[in-house]
Amino acid sequence: MxxxxxxxxxxxxxxxxxxGAVIRALLTRLDGRFPAGILAANAFGAxxxxxxxxxxxxxxxxxxxxxxxxxxxxxxxxxxxxSALAGGLSTxxxxxxxxxxxxxxxxxxxxxxxxxxxxxVLPVAFAYAGMALGAVLHSLG
Amino acid sequence: MLILxxxxxxALGALARFGFELLFGFWYLGVVNLLGAWLLGVxxxxxxxxxxxxxxxxxGFAGSFTTMSAISVLQAxxxxxxxxxxxxxxxxxxxxxxxxxxxxxxxxSESR
Numbered sequence: 001m002x003x004x005x006x007x008x009x010x011x012x013x014x015x016x017x018x019x020g021a022v023i024r025a026l027l028t029r030l031d032g033r034f035p036a037g038i039l040a041a042n043a044f045g046a047x048x049x050x051x052x053x054x055x056x057x058x059x060x061x062x063x064x065x066x067x068x069x070x071x072x073x074x075x076x077x078x079x080x081x082x083s084a085l086a087g088g089l090s091t092x093x094x095x096x097x098x099x100x101x102x103x104x105x106x107x108x109x110x111x112x113x114x115x116x117x118x119x120x121v122l123p124v125a126f127a128y129a130g131m132a133l134g135a136v137l138h139s140l141g
Numbered sequence: 142m143l144i145l146x147x148x149x150x151x152a153l154g155a156l157a158r159f160g161f162e163l164l165f166g167f168w169y170l171g172v173v174n175l176l177g178a179w180l181l182g183v184x185x186x187x188x189x190x191x192x193x194x195x196x197x198x199x200x201g202f203a204g205s206f207t208t209m210s211a212i213s214v215l216q217a218x219x220x221x222x223x224x225x226x227x228x229x230x231x232x233x234x235x236x237x238x239x240x241x242x243x244x245x246x247x248x249x250s251e252s253r
Contacts, residue, residue: 010156017155017205018148025147025200046213053214060214061167087158088151092174092207093181094200096231096238103235116231120224123213131217 005072012077013084020045020088028094034111035098038091039118045090046123047130052083054134075141095119143196150201158206170211171230177207178234182241 023041030037053059056079058066063083070076095115103112154177162169181203188195212230215223 010159013155013159014152017158018152018201021151021154021201021205022144022148024151024204025144025196042209042213045208045210046217049210049214050217053218059218060211084155086210087208088155088205090208090210090213091204092209092212092231092234093177093203093238094207095209096178096234097181097185100235100238100242119209120216120227120231123209124216124220127210127213127217131214 008077009067009080012080013087016081016084016086017088020085020090024089024091024094031098033102035095035102035115038094038098039115039122042090042095042119042123043126045086046127047133048082048086048089050127050130050132051134051137052079052086052130054131055079055082055137056134057138075137090123143193146193146197147201150197151205152201154202154205154207157202158208170208170215171233174207174212174230174234175237177203178237179241180206182238183244184241186242186244186246 024038027037027041028035030040049060053063055075056063056066056070067076067080099112099115102108102115105111158169158173161173165172181199184195184199184203188199212223212227216227
C-alpha cells in the first residue's frame with residue numbers, strides 16, 4: 001500500500017469506527033436486565049465483518065495481503081469501510097464490564113453466564129451469514 | 142453533544158486498534174481486548190457515569206479499541222481451532238476488567 005492509500009485507509013477506519021461507536025451507543029438503549037443492545041451490536045458487527053471478508057475474498061488472517069493485492073477501487077473502499085464499521089460497532093470491553101456487573105447482582109450468575117454464551121454463539125451465526133452475503137458481492141465484482 | 146464525543150472517541154479507538162494490528166499482527170486481538178477491558182475497569186472506577194469523559198473514553202475509545210467481530214469471524218472460519226481460545230479470551234477479559242476496577246476510587250469532579 002502506498003502512502004496515499006494508507007491515509008485513505010486511516011480515514012475510512014476512523015469514519016467507520018466513529019459511526020459504529022455511535023450506533024452501538026444508541027443500541028445500548030435496548031439494554032434491560034439483559035444487555036441485549038451490546039449483543040445486537042456484536043451480532044451485527046460480526047455480520048458486517050463477514051460481509052467485508054467475503055467481499056474481499058480472503059480469510060480474516062490475510063486481510064492485509066488482500067488489501068495490497070486488490071485493485072484499488074470502489075469495492076475495496078466499501079469493504080474497508082464495512083470492516084471499520086464492524087470494528088467500531090462490536091465491542092469486547094463493554095461486554096466484559098456488563099457481564100461483571102450482572103455477575104455481582106443478586107442471583108445474576110445465570111444471566112452473566114448466558115451473556116457469555118450468547119456472545120460466543122450468536123455473533124458467529126451472523127458472521128457465517130455475512131460471509132455468504134459478501135461472497136455474492138465478491139462474485140458481482 | 143455526548144454523541145459527538147462518542148464518535149470522536151470511537152474514531153480514535155479504531156485507529157489505535159489498527160495501529161496495534163500493524164504492530165502485533167494476529168496477536169493484536171488478545172492485546173487490544175485485554176488492554177481495553179482493563180482500561181474500561183479503570184475508567185468505571187475513576188470517572189462519573191454519564192460524564193463527557195465517560196462518553197469519549199469508555200463508550201467511544203475503549204468500545205471501539207476492542208473488538209468482538211474479529212473474534213466472531215475467526216470462530217466462523219475456524220470453528221474447532223478458534224473457539225477454545227475465544228472462550229479463554231472472554232474469561233480473561235472479565236478478569237482484566239475486574240483488575241481495572243481495583244484501586245483507589247477517586248472520582249474526578251465533573252465540570253459541566
